[in-house]
Amino acid sequence: MGNVLVTGGTGFLGRHLLDALTASGVSPGDVAVFCRKGDPELTAAGHEVIEGSVTSQPHLVEACQGRDVVYHLAGRVDRSPDALGNLMHVHVEGTRNAILAAAEAGVPRVVYASTSGTIGVSRRSKDVLNEDAPYPLDIVRNWPYYLSKVYAEQAALQASKDTGVEVVMVNPTLLLGPGDDRQSSTGDVLKFMRRRIPSVPSGGMSFVDVRDVATATLAAARRGRPGKRYLMTAANWTVDKFLRHLEGVTGVKAPVIKVPDGAARMAARVMQWGYDAMGSTPPVDRISVEMSQHFWYVDASRAKAELGFAPRDVNDTLRDTVDDLRTRYGL
Numbered sequence: 001m002g003n004v005l006v007t008g009g010t011g012f013l014g015r016h017l018l019d020a021l022t023a024s025g026v027s028p029g030d031v032a033v034f035c036r037k038g039d040p041e042l043t044a045a046g047h048e049v050i051e052g053s054v055t056s057q058p059h060l061v062e063a064c065q066g067r068d069v070v071y072h073l074a075g076r077v078d079r080s081p082d083a084l085g086n087l088m089h090v091h092v093e094g095t096r097n098a099i100l101a102a103a104e105a106g107v108p109r110v111v112y113a114s115t116s117g118t119i120g121v122s123r124r125s126k127d128v129l130n131e132d133a134p135y136p137l138d139i140v141r142n143w144p145y146y147l148s149k150v151y152a153e154q155a156a157l158q159a160s161k162d163t164g165v166e167v168v169m170v171n172p173t174l175l176l177g178p179g180d181d182r183q184s185s186t187g188d189v190l191k192f193m194r195r196r197i198p199s200v201p202s203g204g205m206s207f208v209d210v211r212d213v214a215t216a217t218l219a220a221a222r223r224g225r226p227g228k229r230y231l232m233t234a235a236n237w238t239v240d241k242f243l244r245h246l247e248g249v250t251g252v253k254a255p256v257i258k259v260p261d262g263a264a265r266m267a268a269r270v271m272q273w274g275y276d277a278m279g280s281t282p283p284v285d286r287i288s289v290e291m292s293q294h295f296w297y298v299d300a301s302r303a304k305a306e307l308g309f310a311p312r313d314v315n316d317t318l319r320d321t322v323d324d325l326r327t328r329y330g331l
Helices: 012-023 039-046 056-065 084-105 144-163 187-193 209-224 239-250 261-278 286-291 301-305 314-329
Strands: 004-007 031-035 048-051 069-072 109-113 168-171 172-177 204-209 231-232 235-238
Touching: 004 012, 004 056, 004 172, 012 039, 012 209, 031 056, 039 204, 048 056, 056 084, 069 084, 084 109, 084 144, 109 144, 109 209, 144 168, 144 209, 168 209, 172 209, 172 286, 172 314, 187 239, 204 209, 204 314, 209 286, 209 301, 235 239, 239 314, 261 286
Parallel strands: 004 031, 004 069, 031 048, 069 109, 109 168, 168 231, 172 204
Antiparallel strands: 204 235
């Protein structure tokens, strides 16, 4: 792999990607991490830590010098209805900057971590979508996070066309597993364990172990086809099935009440208005309720065939996620 740069190396997937690089034989000293502020843990592990923002192309150009590949993982998870401006700034501008900086520094390939939600969401439970599905703009247009990731993918492909830098995209579903310091992905499992999910949403979800995604992301640098995306999932389940499996792992009783979709959306809006008026954050936001009424089922066949993606048993993932959350929060 030579000398690599990882943006977003302090995040959930980023930490596991660093572990995967080390496990593959890449010396920690050959892996630089580009992040907003220094990280003593990464420095102690032997990584070069470069401070900067992905919204600043000059910072990225300097960080890209001498690299053989860039893993662009930097991003922000925010379901707030008013987060679109910031998310577009980080995701779209940041992704474009990373590829333009790679081109200026002579880096031939960028692996970009997107999300399955740019294409893998439907109103119909029968849909299991693959990489050729169109962008579901009619669905995600009011969901700032996913809308910004759609535009970021488009920016990445255009920047690749303009510069000649090879861009490979990895599109995992919900990441679970140990090590989510910021609760960017495992927050809903934590809510369940704290008995803060009062009813069963009507939709379906898809999830995957972060460690398996990290390994496949590493493979994307070597084996991924330029201009292609790779969906990664371990299971497509109804939310009801997921909650019942969590009940078996945690011993926490899963909710049984099923609220009609329209009533759930209205209740979420009223709650949002009330909490906004008080200047606080509601326990359940409107966008999360809407998302939970859709189906996020995807097909990971391409990643399995071309990257060697091999998801582990989902029960192991759920147990490891729960055990990690119990340790962190004393549950």
